[in-house]
C-alpha cells in the first residue's frame with residue numbers, strides 16, 4: 094500500500110472553505126449590496142465616482158461583497174462604450190503610511206522591472222508619480238484599500254487622492270477610493286477633512302446571527318462537502334458557535350473545515366457534532382496561543398494568575414486579588430514582580446485579545462472596578478500556557494486544584 098492515498102470521503106472541494114475562495118453567490122447581504130450598488134451607480138452613469146467607506150467586524154463579508162460587486166460592475170459596464178473602468182485592489186496590512194501605500198500603488202501600476210524603491214523619495218514626488226500612472230490609464234479608476242486603518246494617522250493620501258482631479262493633478266482620470274476597515278475607531282480618528290471625502294458613502298456591515306451563518310454555511314457546504322458527509326445539526330452548531338462568539342462567517346467556515354479535517358483524519362464517514370466541538374477547542378486554543386505569543390513574560394504570568402484563580406473557582410475576581418496571585422507565582426518562579434499598575438495594564442491587554450472578559454462593578458463612593466474571568470475554556474488556556482511558559486511545577490499544581498474543583 095502506498096504511503097499517500099487520496100481521501101475524498103468528506104470534502105468534495107475543500108478549497109471552497111479556504112480564505113482565497115470567492116463564493117459565486119453572496120448570502121444574507123441584500124441590504125448592504127443594494128446600498129453598495131447605489132453608491133457605485135455614478136460609475137455606470139459615467140460621472141465622478143463616490144468614495145466609499147465600508148466598516149464592520151472581521152469576517153462579516155466586507156471583502157467578499159466588494160470583490161463580488163466590483164466583478165459584476167466590470168462585466169455590466171462593458172455594455173457602455175463611453176465608460177472605461179479599471180479596478181486596483183491592495184491590502185494595506187503591511188503598509189503603515191500614506192507614503193508606503195502610494196509606493197505600492199505606483200508599483201502595482203508599473204510594468205515589472207520599472208518599480209520604484211520603497212524609500213528615498215519625498216512624499217509629494219511619490220504622489221506625483223502615482224498621478225502620472227493614473228492619468229496614463231484614463232477613464233474611471235476605483236482604488237480599493239483593504240485594511241485601510243493600517244495607514245494610521247499618516248493619512249495625507251486619503252485626503253489628496255479623492256481631490257486629485259479638482260486640484261488639477263489628474264486631467265483625464267476619475268478616481269474613487271473604496272476604503273475597508275474593521276477598526277471602528279479609525280473613522281473617528283481621521284482628520285475631519287479626510288472623513289468628509291473618504292466617507293462620502295458609508296456602509297456598515299453588522300455581525301451575522303446564527304440563522305444567517307447557517308445559510309452561508311449551507312450554500313458553501315453544497316460546494317465543499319461530499320453528499321451525506323455531514324450529520325444533521327453540524328452546520329447549525331458551527332453557526333451557533335460562531336454567532337455567539339463573533340458573528341464572523343470566517344470563523345464559522347473555519348470551524349466547518351477543521352471539523353471536516355478531524356473527521357477525515359479519524360476515518361469517519363461524516364462530520365459529527367463532536368468533531369465540531371473538537372474543532373472549536375482546537376481553534377480556541379490556537380487563538381489563545383497566538384495571543385499569548387505576543388505577550389511578555391509578565392503578561393503570561395498575569396494570565397496564569399487568572400487561570401489559577403479560575404482553578405480555585407474564584408473568578409470573576411478583582412485586580413487586587415489577581416495581583417496577589419501573580420505575586421505568589423513570581424515568587425515561586427523566582428521572577429522579579431511588577432507593580433500593580435503594570436499588571437492592570439496586562440489585564441486590559443488580555444481583555445482586548447479576547448482571552449479575558451471583564452465585568453464592570455459599581456462600588457459607590459470608591460468608583461467602578463472590573464472583575465476578570467477567563468473568556469476561553471479553562472483547559473484551552475492552561476494547555477496553551479503549558480506550551481509557552483516553563484513553569485511545570487506551578488502549572489501542575491494549578492491543574493491538580495482544577496481537578497479537585499471539577500473545573501475544565
Ligand SMILES: Nc1ncnc2c1ncn2[C@@H]1O[C@H](COP(=O)(O)OP(=O)(O)OP(=O)(O)O)[C@@H](O)[C@H]1O
Pocket residue numbers: 111112114115116118119120121122149150151152153154155156157158274275309342343346
Ligand atoms: N454573505 C456571505 N456569503 C457567502 N460567503 C461569505 C459571506 N460573508 C462572508 N463570507 C465568507 O467569509 C469569509 C470572510 O469574509 P470576508 O473576507 O469578506 O470578511 P471581511 O469582513 O472582509 O473580514 P476582514 O475584516 O477580516 O477582512 C470569506 O471566506 C467569505 O467568502
